[in-house]
Amino acid sequence: MNSNYRKVHVVGNWKMHKTPIEAAEFMKALKDIMPKTRNFEAGVCMPAVNISNARRAARDMRVNVGAENCNANRIGAYTGEVSAEMLASAGCKYVIIGHSERRALGETDDDVNAKVKAVLNAGMHPIVCVGETLRQRENDAALDVVATQAKIALADIPARVMGSVIFAYEPIWAIGAEASATPSQAQEVCHHIRRIIRNKYQADGGGTVSRKVSILYGGSLSEENAADFFANPDIDGALVGTASLDAKRFSEILHIASRMNIKPEPKRKKKAK
Ligand code: PGA
Secondary structure (H helix, E strand, O other): OOOOOOOOEEEEEOOOOOOHHHHHHHHHHHHHHOOOOOOOEEEEEEOHHHHHHHHHHOOOOOEEEEEOOOEOOOOOOOOOOOEHHHHHHOOEEEEEEOOHHHHOOOOOHHHHHHHHHHHHHOOOEEEEEEOOOHHHHHOOOHHHHHHHHHHHHOOOOOHHHHHHOEEEEOOHHHOOOOOOOOHHHHHHHHHHHHHHHHHHOHHHOHHHHHHHOEEEEEOOOOOOOHHHHHOOOOOOEEEEOHHHOOHHHHHHHHHHHHHHOOOOOOOOOOOOO
């Protein structure tokens, strides 16, 4: 984490879990136990039908609500789809884009790029998921796979909006698995993503652009291993699946993030003698 330059985000991904009533109950349970500090952003991405209930229940809480997907088109004959603009007007702050479970349903890197643009145009943060399969890791291809996914996701995205883009490195083999990636594997890939952003935006002052982008880790992150991930300089939070379904477990992860992301005291001016 490096909160001098960028925000820390800890975001739940409920996938296809919870009804609107259960979503509201989760928020009520979280309210009393979550940290009161303001040094990081907390959020939960959820099925679209839960968004308004969750938002209402979280009215006076510091928890953002997000969606898990959107359609790249603004409006039209796309039965069953939801646009980014609809999600924004329902109160979403985040939209997860390119999760491996959606890529497995046929979503391509170009689809991801179109959706990232739609989410940015609607004024929200896309959480762009990238990650390799076990076979790709075993073949030493993890960094190349992630680089390709990240570069295509960012095609034609101008430097000036990059502060709104969030990445999540989610190795597919670590999602819903018995073990997560190791913190050093995650740090290596998150650092690589930052390097790709720096190189891509070289003409716009690449280092400044890449320092602003929050890069999260996701894949069996829990209250037990979160601190080890957050201790790394290029890991700016987490995308949390299973452990975000339980308000108590999710709150513990939020507490860990808030303890580790202590902002330095502002320097006091010396009094003139
Ligand atoms: P997990 O899911 O925490 O259950 O591994 C993470 C994700 O898929 O975003």
